[in-house]
Amino acid sequence: MSTDQAAAAAAEAAAKSAASAFQEFVTEDFTLFAVGLVVTITRTFARVKQVGFKGLQGDDYLVWLAMLIYAAETALAYSVGAVAMGLANNGMTVEQRRELDPNSAEYHTRVTGCKIQLSGWSTYSALLWTLKASLLVFYIRLTSGLGRKYLRRIYIGFALLAATYLSATLNLFLGCRPFYKYWQINPDPGDGCQPAVSTRIVWVYASLNILSDLYLLSIPIPMLWNTTLALPKKLGLIVLFSGGVFIIVCALIRAVLIVTDPIGGAQTAGSWAVRETFVAVITTNLPMVFPLISGWLKPILTSLARSMRSGSYEKSTDGKFRRSIATFGGGNAQNRQNRAPRTANPLTGLTFTESEERMISQGQVKLQDIQAGSSPPGAAPLNNTDDNSDGIRKDVEIAVTSVPTDEERHSPGSFAFATGPMRKSPSTRLPK
Numbered sequence: 001m002s003t004d005q006a007a008a009a010a011a012e013a014a015a016k017s018a019a020s021a022f023q024e025f026v027t028e029d030f031t032l033f034a035v036g037l038v039v040t041i042t043r044t045f046a047r048v049k050q051v052g053f054k055g056l057q058g059d060d061y062l063v064w065l066a067m068l069i070y071a072a073e074t075a076l077a078y079s080v081g082a083v084a085m086g087l088a089n090n091g092m093t094v095e096q097r098r099e100l101d102p103n104s105a106e107y108h109t110r111v112t113g114c115k116i117q118l119s120g121w122s123t124y125s126a127l128l129w130t131l132k133a134s135l136l137v138f139y140i141r142l143t144s145g146l147g148r149k150y151l152r153r154i155y156i157g158f159a160l161l162a163a164t165y166l167s168a169t170l171n172l173f174l175g176c177r178p179f180y181k182y183w184q185i186n187p188d189p190g191d192g193c194q195p196a197v198s199t200r201i202v203w204v205y206a207s208l209n210i211l212s213d214l215y216l217l218s219i220p221i222p223m224l225w226n227t228t229l230a231l232p233k234k235l236g237l238i239v240l241f242s243g244g245v246f247i248i249v250c251a252l253i254r255a256v257l258i259v260t261d262p263i264g265g266a267q268t269a270g271s272w273a274v275r276e277t278f279v280a281v282i283t284t285n286l287p288m289v290f291p292l293i294s295g296w297l298k299p300i301l302t303s304l305a306r307s308m309r310s311g312s313y314e315k316s317t318d319g320k321f322r323r324s325i326a327t328f329g330g331g332n333a334q335n336r337q338n339r340a341p342r343t344a345n346p347l348t349g350l351t352f353t354e355s356e357e358r359m360i361s362q363g364q365v366k367l368q369d370i371q372a373g374s375s376p377p378g379a380a381p382l383n384n385t386d387d388n389s390d391g392i393r394k395d396v397e398i399a400v401t402s403v404p405t406d407e408e409r410h411s412p413g414s415f416a417f418a419t420g421p422m423r424k425s426p427s428t429r430l431p432k
Helices: 003-051 058-082 094-099 105-142 148-174 179-183 199-217 220-225 231-240 244-260 265-309 333-338 354-361 406-410
Strands: 311-315 321-325 391-394 428-431
Touching: 003 058, 003 265, 058 105, 058 265, 105 148, 105 179, 105 199, 105 220, 105 265, 148 199, 199 244, 220 231, 231 265, 244 265
Parallel strands: none
Antiparallel strands: 311 321, 391 428
């Protein structure tokens, strides 16, 4: 195989690899946007369910403004590979710049790529700072009634957001003068005018982003830590409101990868911009979505836990008691056969001592006249004693406990079941 053929084969393999990588990115790009959209819809549903449409606040509208910007950013990230082929005015030698024909397709593709990168940085900052503003508006509601201390910190947060966003924007649009050098190919415009990999743009955006995120974290975490909640619940809420940590990590990873890859930096910038903003969308909406999701899951988890804990103790042949686990639809066949027929108003949770059980088995104690009348729930049974007999007086205590079904709970004519103080049954005298 000649050298030209080997070079052509290598170029073809590289093109196939790049096409495959781009296809994977497209799938990831639109999947992340779809998940972010679903989470935002769920957040809005939770808020409408809680306060109605008229009760929606500024943060509920800001997240939808952020989603519009997110859609634009997703489209731009797709265009980096689909339109600009991952090219911009970076990753070229002096010879390559000199030999590139200004009328060639590659030249125009690189110019287009530079303009897409500029638009990408603009939407990236607009999306992140809109989500930060949404969090601050939410914090106003969260700290309502806690005094002006927290409200003052929130207002400082708004001022910090305005200052950092203005600084990032001015750094982008005034850092390269004249402005057209951002898409200049030849001569080399320098690192500051290569929007895909400019270290100035990357680190200024990363530092301002991290600074504002750290300040946002400083508002809810001290407030939650000073509450009287149990430590596990307190830590859970702190984690819930600490989503900014993940955004900081993504920002650092994105900055390092772009700076260390001057050739593939354009595609890397688009990929990690989508990933970072996806994390920002999720963490911003999570505090409002979590109560709704936990409310949906709580009955299922409670029922499952109750079923796993349920069971009975059976006496084995060696005289020891062993636990018999109850499963869904399961049970012991022998127990079912020996079970007494159900009554309309069964008594559950009756517990007797060993001596009382022996008296009952010998027919010496009778429980009678337990009726359902108009008496209040848990009322004592009617007295049925033999006043003419003399003997030992025996008081039997009965605790009536039951968990009502939904039908029993809502039926007007049903018994009201509850646990309460134990009531004594009527005195029963034993014959001498």
